[in-house]
Amino acid sequence: MFLLVCLALATGTSYAQTAETAAQAAVPAPKRQLQALRITETIKLDGQLDEPIWQQAPIATDFIQNRPNPGPHEKHPTEVRVLYDDANLYVGAIMHDVSQDSIMRELSARDDIGNSDFFGVFLDTYHDQLNGYSFIVSTGGVQVDSRYSPAGGEDGNWNAVWDSRTAMRGTDWICEIRIPYSAIRFSKATEQVWGLNFMRQRKRDNQAFFWNEVKPAVDGFVNQWGELRGLRDITPPLRLSLTPYVSSYVNHYPYQEQGTRNTSTSFNGGADVKWGINESFTLDATLVPDFGQVQSDNQVLNLSPFEVQFQENRQFFTEGTELFNKGNLFYSRRVGATPIGFDNVSSQLRQGEPGLDGQRRPGEAVVSNPGVTRLLNATKVSGRTKNGLGIGVFNALSNDVYATVRDSVDGSRREVLTQPFSNYSIMVLDQSLKNNSYVSLINTNVTRWGSTYDANVTGGLFRFANKKNSYAVDGRVVYSRRRGNVFGSEEQIDDQDGYKYQIGVSKISGNFTWGLNHGIESDKYNPNDLGILFGNNNISQGLYASYNKYKPFWKVNNLNTFFNLNHSLLYKPTRYQDANVSAGFNTTFTKSFMTVGANFDANPVTHDYYEPRQYPLGDYYVRVPVNANLGGFISSDYRKKLALDVNAGVRWYDTDDRLERARPRRMGYGWNISPRYRVSNQLNFRYSLDWNLRQNQVGYVNGGLDTSLPDDAEFRKNYATDVLLGRRRVLTVTNTLSGAYTFNNRMSLTIRTRHYTSTVSYADFARLGKNGQETLVDYRRNRDNTFNAFNVDAVYSWWFAPGSQVSIVWKNASSSFLEANEATPLYFDNLNNTINTPHNNNVSIKVLYYLDYLMIKRKLAS
Numbered sequence: 001m002f003l004l005v006c007l008a009l010a011t012g013t014s015y016a017q018t019a020e021t022a023a024q025a026a027v028p029a030p031k032r033q034l035q036a037l038r039i040t041e042t043i044k045l046d047g048q049l050d051e052p053i054w055q056q057a058p059i060a061t062d063f064i065q066n067r068p069n070p071g072p073h074e075k076h077p078t079e080v081r082v083l084y085d086d087a088n089l090y091v092g093a094i095m096h097d098v099s100q101d102s103i104m105r106e107l108s109a110r111d112d113i114g115n116s117d118f119f120g121v122f123l124d125t126y127h128d129q130l131n132g133y134s135f136i137v138s139t140g141g142v143q144v145d146s147r148y149s150p151a152g153g154e155d156g157n158w159n160a161v162w163d164s165r166t167a168m169r170g171t172d173w174i175c176e177i178r179i180p181y182s183a184i185r186f187s188k189a190t191e192q193v194w195g196l197n198f199m200r201q202r203k204r205d206n207q208a209f210f211w212n213e214v215k216p217a218v219d220g221f222v223n224q225w226g227e228l229r230g231l232r233d234i235t236p237p238l239r240l241s242l243t244p245y246v247s248s249y250v251n252h253y254p255y256q257e258q259g260t261r262n263t264s265t266s267f268n269g270g271a272d273v274k275w276g277i278n279e280s281f282t283l284d285a286t287l288v289p290d291f292g293q294v295q296s297d298n299q300v301l302n303l304s305p306f307e308v309q310f311q312e313n314r315q316f317f318t319e320g321t322e323l324f325n326k327g328n329l330f331y332s333r334r335v336g337a338t339p340i341g342f343d344n345v346s347s348q349l350r351q352g353e354p355g356l357d358g359q360r361r362p363g364e365a366v367v368s369n370p371g372v373t374r375l376l377n378a379t380k381v382s383g384r385t386k387n388g389l390g391i392g393v394f395n396a397l398s399n400d401v402y403a404t405v406r407d408s409v410d411g412s413r414r415e416v417l418t419q420p421f422s423n424y425s426i427m428v429l430d431q432s433l434k435n436n437s438y439v440s441l442i443n444t445n446v447t448r449w450g451s452t453y454d455a456n457v458t459g460g461l462f463r464f465a466n467k468k469n470s471y472a473v474d475g476r477v478v479y480s481r482r483r484g485n486v487f488g489s490e491e492q493i494d495d496q497d498g499y500k501y502q503i504g505v506s507k508i509s510g511n512f513t514w515g516l517n518h519g520i521e522s523d524k525y526n527p528n529d530l531g532i533l534f535g536n537n538n539i540s541q542g543l544y545a546s547y548n549k550y551k552p553f554w555k556v557n558n559l560n561t562f563f564n565l566n567h568s569l570l571y572k573p574t575r576y577q578d579a580n581v582s583a584g585f586n587t588t589f590t591k592s593f594m595t596v597g598a599n600f601d602a603n604p605v606t607h608d609y610y611e612p613r614q615y616p617l618g619d620y621y622v623r624v625p626v627n628a629n630l631g632g633f634i635s636s637d638y639r640k641k642l643a644l645d646v647n648a649g650v651r652w653y654d655t656d657d658r659l660e661r662a663r664p665r666r667m668g669y670g671w672n673i674s675p676r677y678r679v680s681n682q683l684n685f686r687y688s689l690d691w692n693l694r695q696n697q698v699g700y701v702n703g704g705l706d707t708s709l710p711d712d713a714e715f716r717k718n719y720a721t722d723v724l725l726g727r728r729r730v731l732t733v734t735n736t737l738s739g740a741y742t743f744n745n746r747m748s749l750t751i752r753t754r755h756y757t758s759t760v761s762y763a764d765f766a767r768l769g770k771n772g773q774e775t776l777v778d779y780r781r782n783r784d785n786t787f788n789a790f791n792v793d794a795v796y797s798w799w800f801a802p803g804s805q806v807s808i809v810w811k812n813a814s815s816s817f818l819e820a821n822e823a824t825p826l827y828f829d830n831l832n833n834t835i836n837t838p839h840n841n842n843v844s845i846k847v848l849y850y851l852d853y854l855m856i857k858r859k860l861a862s
Contacts (some may be wrong), residue, residue, distance in 0.1 A: 010447045025070075025550070026470065026510040029213035032226035033198060034060045036082040038088075043083065045105040047167030049092045057081035057092075059164045063200055063209035068557035068588065070216055070550050074209050078200045080252045084231060087854070090175040091121045091135075095200060099171050104203040104639070105139035106681045107742035109750065111156060112497075113138050115639060115678060117203050119175040120144075122225055124195025125186035128388050129223040130432045132195060133184055137164045137175050140681070141745035148222050150323040150438055150463070157318035158720055160184070161241075161803040161850060182239045182854060187386040188279050196228035203639060206593055219469050219508040220436045239276025240853035242581065243803065245269065247290050247846035253836045267291075272316070281383030281391065289334070289375055293795070293809045293844055301758035301787035303702050303730065306534040307609040309333075316378060323382050323392035324430045326440050327459045327476055330394075330426055331532035336375045338451075339419030340487045345369050348416050348488070349405055362408035369403040375417050383435045388432035398426045420450040420487075424530060427645040435465040437472075453484025453493045455529035465508065475503040480527050498525030498536065514545040523572040523616065535610050537617050538577070539569040552590055561585040572608055578606040586633075593639070598632040599649075611700050612723045620723060622698065623772040625654040625666070638676075645674040656698075659766065659776055663727060666693045668812040683741050690734040701726045701783050702760065703819075711781035715767070719777075723768040726783060732758040733827055746799040756789045759823060782820040788834045789815045803850025814839040 037057040044051070048340040065072045076096045076467040083090040095117070097103050113136070120136035126239030136144040160183040167174045186192065193678045197209040212226035247268045263375055270288035294313035295490055300702035302308050312318055312334055317332035324330045341653075345366055350364040378396035385391075401419035406412070423446070430440040440461040448694045459478035465471065478500040482493045499522050506515030523537040542565065549559040562584055568577045586597030604626055612620040651668035670692040701724045705712040717725060738752040765779040792812035799805050814837045824830060 006063075010194050023510075025215055025217040027215075028218050028224050028469070029064075029215060032060070033229055034058060034080075034082060034211075034226065035230040036084050037230070038230055038232070039083050039085050039090075043090050043178070045163055045165050045176055045178050046093045047165035047174050048169075049081075049094065049174055049176060053083065054081055054092050057083055060198060060211050060747075063211050064213040066208045066210050067218070068206060069552050071213075072199075076202070078209065078211075080121075080198050080211065082196075082228065084234065086234065089123075089179045089181070091175075091179070091198075093119045093175045093177075093198070093200075095119060095173050095175070097171050097173070097202070097255065097454070100168060102202075102204050103139055103168070103173050106678065106684075107140045107745060108138070109742060109748040110142060110741065110745075111144050111159070111799065112685075113144055116140060116142070116201075117173070118144075118199075118201045120199040121177060121179075122195075122197040122199065122222075122227055123150075123171050123179075123228070124183060124222050124471055124862050125184055125192075126384060126386060126388070127193050127195050127227075127767070128384075128432050129195060129220075129225075130388070130436060130438070131384060131390075132222045132225070133160075135160075135162060135164075135177060135179060137166060137177060137198075138745075139166055139168075139173050141166045143745070147320065147322060150432075150436065154221075155322050155798055157315070158320050158589075161852070163802060163807065165237070180854075181237050182241075182852065183274075183830070185237060185280055185282070185383060186234075188236060189386070189772060190233060192231040192234070194228040194231065195225040196733045197225040200293050200658060206637075216548070217510055218615065219465070219472075223436055223469070223827060231760075236276070236279035237854055239274065240820055241274045241803070242271055242851045243274075244271040244851070245290065245845060245846060246350075246847045247292070248844060249292060249844040251840065251842045253840045256776050277381065277383075281381055282320075283379065283381045284316070284320065285377065285379040286375075287377050289314075289316060289378060290846070292842075293807060294792040295752070295793050296811060296813060297752065298756070299789040299815060300756060301702075301732070301785075303699060303759070303760070305613055305700070307532075309532055320380070322380060323390050323430055323599075324380070324394055324426050326428055326430060327442050327461050327478070329442050329457055329478065329527055329531045331528075331530065334528075334530050335378065335396050335424050335530075336373050336398060340369055341416075342369060342371065342403075344488055345403045345405070345416050345418060350407070352408075353609075364405045364407050367404040367406045367413065369418065370401055373398045373401050373422075384430075384432070386767070390428070390430035390432065392426065392428035392430075394424075394426040398424075399424045399582075416653075417450075420448045422449070422454060423447045426530070431681060433464070435467055435469055437464045438462070440574065446529040448484075448487075450739075451485060453482055455526075455528045456481045457529075457531065461630045468509075470507065470509045471505070472508050473503075473505045475501070477501045478525070478527070479741050480525050482526060482529070495524040498522045498545070500525050500536075511549065512545070512547050515543070517542050520571060537571045537609075539571050539574070540566065541568075542566040548723055551617035555590055556587045557588045557593075559585065562862040570617060570727065572616075575605060575609075577609065579604055593637040595635040596633070598630075600628070600630050602626075604627040607772065613700055614721075614723060619770045620768060620844075621770065622700075622725065623656075623658075623774075625656050627653040627666075641678045643676050645672070645676075647672050659774060661776070663698070664696045666697060667693075668697075669693045682743070683739070687738075688734070688736040690736075692730075692732045694728075694730040696727055696763070697730055698725055698727050698766075700724075701762070701765070702785065703783065706759045709781065711779060715777070715779060719767050724777075725766045725768050725774065725778065726762045727764050727766070729761045729763070729825075730754075730758065731761075731825060747797070748795045749794075751792070751794040754789075754791045755764055755831065755834060757786065757827065757834070759786045759825045759830070760784060761823075761825055784820060784823040786818040786823040786825075786830060787815070788818075788830050788837070789813075790834045790837075790839070801850065803848075803852075806845070807848075808845050811842040811844075811845070812839055813842075 035058045063074045080093045106114040106116045116138040118138040124132040132148040134146045147155045151459040164177045172498045200209045214224045249266045273285045275283045291314045298311045349364040368392040376397040380394045382392040402415035427443045442459045444457045448583045461476045463474040480498040502519030504517035521538045525536040545563045564582045567579045582601035584599030588595045606624040607621040609617040609621045611622040614620040629651040633647035648671035653666035656663045672690045674688040676686040707713045736754045740750045742748045766774045794810040816837045
């Protein structure tokens with residue numbers, strides 16, 4: 001019903017779009033062409049375009065609006081010219097406007113446009129209509145670059161070394177860009193045709209324009225670009241660069257222990273190497289990498305049966321990895337992750353025991369247990385041939401990792417191996433086909449030295465679209481193989497062979513799109529050594545549909561709606577798991593540019609086979625009653641100095657009266673408020689408050705059972721294999737405050753502070769038997785707990801030359817886990833506890849210097 005109301009609003013007779021107009025909106029626009037002009041004279045990059053040669057180049061103009069109203073031609077003209085020589089491509093653009101006051105120009109850090117106008121150039125150098133580059137410059141001169149591919153969509157983590165200048169002139173603003181051929185890849189053909197597009201944003205009116213029209217109803221982006229012609233006799237250069245680094249760290253933690261220093265220092269050095277093997281392929285290597293300055297992870301209290309997936313912040317693993325992300329088989333945080341034996345050190349300690357004199361003789365204690373694996377090096381080779389074959393090879397090596405333990409009697413120390421020397425590798429073959437289609441083969445492998453196990457995953461993917469790019473079929477088949485013993489044990493790995501497959505068919509273009517999919521993940525499928533999977537042993541099928549209006553109607557700019565229907569079974573044994581129906585919409589109002597949206601989902605009774613943590617799956621499950629969720633959000637206009645994002649939702653559950661006394665109704669509530677304030681074009685602040693309450697939630701008691709404690713031993717004695725469940729109240733509050741001051745387009749200072757607290761309060765307990773049977777039990781151990789985490793990340797960054805950077809970082813971190821009577825549900829008590837908990841402070845400075853072979857060669861020649 002919810003979706004039908006949205007569709008009725010979108011297709012009302014007053015605003016109905018004819019079938020002919022809708023069909024035309026799904027047909028790509030004709031491809032425009034622009035001739036590039038070869039030059040021999042020198043271009044001074046100053047944002048003036050005052051060299052006479054600029055006036056001789058053909059002009060690209062008459063841009064077409066993409067948002068908020070697709071189709072109209074621009075009223076304030078944009079003029080773009082393209083020049084080239086033996087080493088660079090030059091793009092000069094003049095953006096006409098009403099007045100300088102109409103041109104918004106907030107300064108921000110690199111790769112962040114902010115509240116600003118911008119101009120961008122897009123290049124598809126192999127003209128395969130699938131893969132491309134973008135180089136974007138804001139009015140303040142801030143650079144943003146990205147890569148585009150079917151696998152990764154827009155990859156904003158890719159960074160290239162290029163140069164640009166901007167200037168204001170009367171009522172216009174000017175952008176001048178120099179893209180060295182070493183920053184891109186292209187073929188050796190004598191005469192070349194590249195895909196080309198230009199984009200302009202006029203932030204004052206929230207308008208975006210493209211030179212070659214990009215229609216929202218057409219599937220794909222790169223396939224809607226025009227053509228750059230006239231490129232002759234350009235040769236891919238030797239792409240060779242070295243970026244050495246030096247870094248120094250000072251770390252302070254108040255151990256306050258005799259013989260342990262509170263302050264430690266370290267000095268590091270290494271380098272990144274980039275080598276263009278040929279015109280198509282590039283080798284990237286990092287030697288003795290240092291990732292100590294990356295943003296801190298958002299630590300949380302994890303009550304789920306699955307691991308927490310953290311964001312990748314290490315640049316080497318975020319930049320240019322679109323090929324390796326094919327099929328979602330690579331979770332880069334596995335490389336250099338927590339050692340596989342990190343949690344098993346305590347089981348290898350000599351325990352305390354009574355001596356001959358009757359006195360207890362203490363055992364061993366852990367002195368240090370590194371939580372990360374230090375990489376020796378990492379290398380990736382990637383590229384695409386002129387025939388559209390993408391090839392990617394990734395390899396990384398990590399050294400042995402040891403924990404140090406100390407004998408409490410004589411003070412002697414020994415080392416316990418927690419991670420053996422390991423090799424991580426990925427191989428990808430990705431063939432681009434016509435009509436935005438592809439076939440791919442991916443293999444990931446982890447080899448560990450010593451007596452443990454190795455892992456290998458191989459997957460095949462495909463996507464075939466019809467000539468009109470209106471329908472597509474896609475699918476994948478993946479096989480996982482693990483061989484060897486559990487680390488630190490003689491027990492063999494029990495999930496040696498597994499598989500996954502998925503098949504789908506969909507309508508991909510037009511206002512109305514839909515898709516059907518079906519898939520299976522076997523009970524032994526496990527890609528987690530180099531990938532991430534939260535739960536296997538599934539049979540799933542789904543239907544989705546979406547109706548979108550891209551042109552303004554009534555009082556709104558657009559309308560986006562969705563509808564999903566999903567159902568899943570346990571694969572082995574084949575049993576019902578869950579079903580779900582959801583729908584929602586969002587739209588932006590024309591005058592205020594306020595975006596609003598709402599969503600709804602409903603779930604019949606669910607059988608959660610993962611929550612009991614009993615394997616193999618099938619005998620035990622937690623029954624979740626019928627439930628439904630209603631949520632919505634409001635986002636105000638970011639052009640204003642003060643903008644606000646608000647979202648909220650409530651989940652309602654049916655009563656659960658299966659026990660001898662009915663449980664109170666489960667409920668879930670959550671809301672987030674996030675204001676942002678732009679003090680000036682250089683200074684801004686953002687704040688986010690997230691509040692979430694789950695009332696009367698029933699789940700596995702976090703921490704499990706400890707049979708050395710009386711209550712736990714009694715439960716295990718009486719109920720040998722059953723699971724202890726608890727009815728609990730979970731309150732989670734997260735405060736995040738960040739600020740940024742941008743001195744200029746090459747220098748910035750940012751600070752981010754986050755405080756997270758989550759409190760679990762148990763009301764009663766039940767034992768879970770087979771087939772979802774629950775019985776209340778008299779279990780009296782206090783299992784309440786509170787987790788607090790606090791982080792400060794302050795970063796000063798100065799790009800003092802293209803590709804070269806100085807960064808100074810201060811990190812402050814603390815966390816605490818309180819149990820039983822120490823746990824508190826009061827927020828300010830938790831905040832006070834966080835403040836008084838010992839904090840780790842780390843200050844570091846890192847200097848990168850970019851050395852380009854061609855630049856050095858030219859300087860030596862002159």
